[in-house]
Amino acid sequence: MSAPLVDIAGLVIGYDAAARQVRALDSASLQVREGETLAIVGESGSGKTTLGMAAGRLLPPEAQLLDGTITVAGVDVMQADDAALRRLRREKLGFVFQNPSTALDPTMRIGRQVALALGGQPGPEAVAALLARAELGDPERVLRAFPHELSGGMAQRVVIAMAIARAPQLLIADEPTASLDASIREKVMATLVRLRAESGASLVILSHDLRLIGRHADRVAVMYGGRIVELGAVAQVLQAPVHPYTRALLAAAAGNEVPGARLEPIQGTPPMLEGRCEACAYAPRCTFSVARCNSERPEAREVAGRLVVCHRAEEAIATGAMQPQEAR
Numbered sequence: 139m140s141a142p143l144v145d146i147a148g149l150v151i152g153y154d155a156a157a158r159q160v161r162a163l164d165s166a167s168l169q170v171r172e173g174e175t176l177a178i179v180g181e182s183g184s185g186k187t188t189l190g191m192a193a194g195r196l197l198p199p200e201a202q203l204l205d206g207t208i209t210v211a212g213v214d215v216m217q218a219d220d221a222a223l224r225r226l227r228r229e230k231l232g233f234v235f236q237n238p239s240t241a242l243d244p245t246m247r248i249g250r251q252v253a254l255a256l257g258g259q260p261g262p263e264a265v266a267a268l269l270a271r272a273e274l275g276d277p278e279r280v281l282r283a284f285p286h287e288l289s290g291g292m293a294q295r296v297v298i299a300m301a302i303a304r305a306p307q308l309l310i311a312d313e314p315t316a317s318l319d320a321s322i323r324e325k326v327m328a329t330l331v332r333l334r335a336e337s338g339a340s341l342v343i344l345s346h347d348l349r350l351i352g353r354h355a356d357r358v359a360v361m362y363g364g365r366i367v368e369l370g371a372v373a374q375v376l377q378a379p380v381h382p383y384t385r386a387l388l389a390a391a392a393g394n395e396v397p398g399a400r401l402e403p404i405q406g407t408p409p410m411l412e413g414r415c416e417a418c419a420y421a422p423r424c425t426f427s428v429a430r431c432n433s434e435r436p437e438a439r440e441v442a443g444r445l446v447v448c449h450r451a452e453e454a455i456a457t458g459a460m461q462p463q464e465a466r
């Protein structure tokens with residue numbers, strides 16, 4: 139198999155806050171394969187955005203790299219010089235954020251912004267063709283518009299067009315449809331997924347929406363406390379989850395039939411780490427935890443064809459003591 143497009147190894151990132159440092163990633167490891175759609179799910183604060191932004195070294199100044207590496211298309215992102223980093227961002231990466239209005243310049247017509255994303259001196263036909271690829275109707279009118287004249291869905295399609303303008307190898311979409319009306323979420327997502335397939339790029343979707351992920355991703359990584367706690371094929375992880383946290387997430391989503399809704403909270407609150415977690419970060423909320431879970435940090439192991447970070451995973455599968463339906 140070819141080398142992974144993205145290789146994140148033991149990444150530790152903290153944010154300097156008033157009197158302490160918040161540990162957003164607590165040794166996160168993950169590989170993204172060429173041409174795949176990988177979803178990263180987890181509750182608010184689990185570290186999804188930090189991981190996504192790290193791929194382009196787009197973290198705010200208060201973020202500190204404490205350990206680990208992240209390699210994207212052969213570039214060691216955290217060590218790259220400015221020129222290499224600019225080239226990586228311009229030629230290899232495309233970002234789509236939750237709120238399109240933050241990605242667009244309110245003072246500039248869409249046509250000019252898209253032309254800048256394309257680079258060089260593209261004519262209006264090339265700009266309109268790119269907008270049409272993102273399924274914007276009447277692209278000639280859109281390119282003369284200012285961002286505030288577009289609906290949220292149209293604005294996000296412009297952002298998607300700009301993200302794919304230079305045929306990136308990696309698209310990172312951070313809750314790309316969360317800010318949109320429920321009625322158009324699926325259509326905008328379908329456009330993003332189609333463009334990924336046409337280009338052969340890899341797509342990483344950061345999301346709370348398990349339903350959306352189930353339909354569109356190849357693999358899913360479940361994040362908790364700044365680590366990937368379960369990683370495998372979508373069918374495996376969503377239909378036969380192993381980690382108690384994945385089970386709790388799915389159970390919460392099962393009772394929540396509103397498409398695109400944010401995850402129902404699980405009993406208890408997620409951790410706010412200030413240093414390396416020396417136990418299982420989920421143990422305080424886990425209905426299956428034993429003494430060891432509170433005193434020993436679990437490491438990633440292959441269990442039932444996927445990676446799981448849980449002391450009790452194998453034992454539980456063997457004894458059938460933790461069937462998914464029991465967690466519901």
Ligand SMILES: Nc1ncnc2c1ncn2[C@@H]1O[C@H](COP(=O)(O)OP(=O)(O)OP(=O)(O)O)[C@@H](O)[C@H]1O
Nearest residue numbers: 153155160162181182183184185186187188189198
């Ligand atoms: N600029 C910042 N300064 C201080 N702490 C931060 C900053 N950005 C994120 N954090 C903290 O880092 C942790 C991870 O945040 P992150 O935004 O990566 O999570 P997330 O999974 O994307 O959450 P959400 O689902 O709400 O978008 C959280 O505890 C958060 O409070």
Ligand SMILES: [Mg+2]
Nearest residue numbers: 186187188312
């Ligand atoms: Mg986020």
